[in-house]
Amino acid sequence: MSKILSDIEIARMARLKPIQEIAQSMGLKEEALEVFGKYKAKLSYEIIEELKTKKDGKLILVTSINPTPAGEGKSTVTVGLGDALKQLGKNVVIALREPSLGPVMGIKGGACGGGYAQVVPMEDINLHFTGDLHAISAANNTLASLIDNHIQQGNRLKIDTRKILWKRAIDINDRALRHVVIGLGGKTNGIPREEHFEITAASEMMAIFCLADDLADLKKRISRTVIAYNIHNEPVTVKDLGVEGALTVLLRDAIKPNLVQTLEHTPAIVHGGPFANIAHGCNSIIATKTALKLADYVVTEAGFGADLGAEKFLDIKCQIGGILPNAVAIVATIRALKMHGGVELKDLHINNPKAVRKGFANLRKHVETIKQYQLPFVISLNHFVGDFKEEIEEFIRLCEYENMPFAITKVWEKGGQGGIELADQLLSVIHEAEEERTSYQPLYSLSDSIEVKLEKICKKVYGASCVELSINAKKQLKEIEEAGWGNFPVCIAKTQYSLSDDPSKLGRPEGFTISIRELKPSVGAGFVVAYAGQMLTMPGLPKYPAALNMDVNENGQIKGLF
Known part of the structure; x- marks a missing residue:
């Protein structure tokens, strides 16, 4: 039996093309690039502006069912689908988020795909890449420092230190920083107060970065960001502090999208990285719009299940x-279907077609969700080596019985060739939708009230029977509406493991209530964050984090990264 190679071993064996050749295949000249070594580059402001007059290509979103803790290979399918479309002769670009060190060093691993469907150089992308996440962290924490310095130096804006909204951020899971006290040690060290860190991928600065149209819009969004309330309970903005220019300076290079390639040399734009369980879970608008100008087909992904990433992509980003x-x-995967069918994680390797049938209810709900947006879809069963024939046959039987288009996808094992069936199916449903003149419809209108938006998401997407706001959330809702932010979309922070706000309720729960404990206006990003259940903005590391398996030898070669 041949050895199964790890993702990093497969990536290291690849023969990458110089990034200039990848750009050339997209019709870009070398002057459009700002090169980072041989295989990475940023796209210049000039080319992004030039492309704005070009016609858009077609956009395919990759989402999933509620995942197991290890994830279901959504990024792998995204990459493999892009490679498959290229093999079919299509002009295609892949658009992905940048990985956060939190999952890389934690439990999920990297976000470059896997097996023979990867974006490369995977070590670089999964670690420091072109420094974008560091720049976002720096901008975030510079603002935090400037707020505390303003208070220390006389507090001209009369900021109420009990009502500072802006949090510090770090790009790693660190539960010890969830609740801290700063400013200790005497008068010269600042004003003592409580502080809260969040992971960079969940920060408003990341959301602002990913929802900005260009550098000018980035500065505008930073400027209007509400950082605190003053002693009269009036909002204080970055513009009031007068530092929007300095913060934009820190992001002026990061805002340029990054260009890399897949193992099969398909162009990939990897830019921005908000989480989908806490934040809005999509790569940058600049990256997606640029990709749409460069290709006839763009394949992108949104984090976690359709209840989170896809809903936020379709209602916020779009x-x-x-x-x-x-x-x-x-x-979908057989293992996730079995988990939703009541099988414990330790038993997912056991053949169990009955659990597949029971867990299919979770997939069925996500299909219903996508149908509400009037979008055509194809189910991709991401095939794993340990899947049993009987389980796959049960999945096929259920899809055929319910007349759901599907494809068995083997991109981890076969690269683009393993995604041809999925690519063909998607091309077919796109063509049919054009023939029937059906098109995307958002779940709610921006003119709907915040309460109506919450009701529509929780009932139509999650399947909840009702939404319950805490006393604090009701008070915040009134303040949000009085401030004129009621026309913002809603970004619900919720567990990724369940359709409900309780991670233990797997499958397709019914008759449950979504509890909204807090509402926070992210004015710079342009949405209202609703915190459901016990969702935290700073994750913790597991008992045995992935970092324990990582090392580097004397030649600089990394092992244990996946």
């Missing part, structure tokens, strides 16, 4: 950015 998706691929 409405804010004026983006029109054409089709959706819904990724």
Whole structure:
């Protein structure tokens, strides 16, 4: 039996093309690039502006069912689908988020795909890449420092230190920083107060970065960001502090999208990295819009299940950015179906077609969700080596019985060739939708009230029977509406493991209540964050984090990264 190679071993064996050749295949000249070594580059402001007059290509969104803790290979399917479309002779670009060190060093691992469907150089992308996440962290924490310095130096804006909204951020899971006290040690060390860190991928600065249209819009969004309330309970903004220029300076290079390639040399734009369980879970608007100008087909992904990433992509990113998706691929796996069918994680390796049948209810709900947006879809069963024939046959029987288009996808094992069936199916449903003149419709209108938006998401997407706001959330809702932010879309922070706000309720729970404990206006980003259940903005590391398996030898070669 041949050895199964790890992701990093496969990536290291690849023969990458110089990034200039990848750009040339997209019709870009070398002057459009700002090169980072041989295989990475940023796209210049000039080329992004030049491309704005070009016609958009078609956009395919990849989402999934509620995942197991290890994830279901959504990024792998995204990459493999892009490679498959290229093999079919299509002009295609892949658009992905940048990985956060939190999952890389934690439990999920990297976000470059896997097996023979990867974006490369995977070590660089999974670690420091072109420094974008560091720049976002720096901008975030510079603002935090400037707020505390303003208070120390006389507090001209009369900021109420009990009502500072802006939090510090770090790009790693560190539960010890969730609640801290700063300013200790005497008068010269600042004003003592409580502080809260969040992971960079969940920060408002990341959301602002990913929802900005260009550098000018980035500065505008930073400027209007509400950082605190003063002693009269009036909002204080970055513009009031007068530092929007300095913060934009820190992001002026990061805002340029990054260009890399897949193992099969398909162009990939990897830019921005908000989490989908806490934040809005999509790569930058600049990256997606640029990709749509460069290709006839763009394949992108949104984090976690359709209840989180896809809903936020379709209701937040598409409405804010004026983006029109054409089709959706819904990724499922046998192991996730079995988990939703009541099988414990330790027993997912055991053949169990009955659990597949029971867990299918979770997939069925996500299909119903995508149908509400009037978008065509194809289910992608991401095939794993340990899947049993009987389980796959049960999955096929259920899809055929319910007349759901599907494809068995083997991109981890076969690269683009393993995604041809999925690519063909998606091209077919896109064509049918055009013939029937059906097109995307958001779940709610921006003119709906915040309460109506919450009701529509929780009932139509999650399947909840009702939404319950805490006393604090009701008070915050009134303040948000009085401030004129009621027309913002809603970004619900919720567990990724369940359709409900309780991670233990797997499958397709019914008759449950979604509890909203807090509402926070992210004015710079342009949405209202609703915190459901016990969702935290700073994750913790597991008992045995992935970092324990990582090392580097004397030649600089990394092992244990996946």
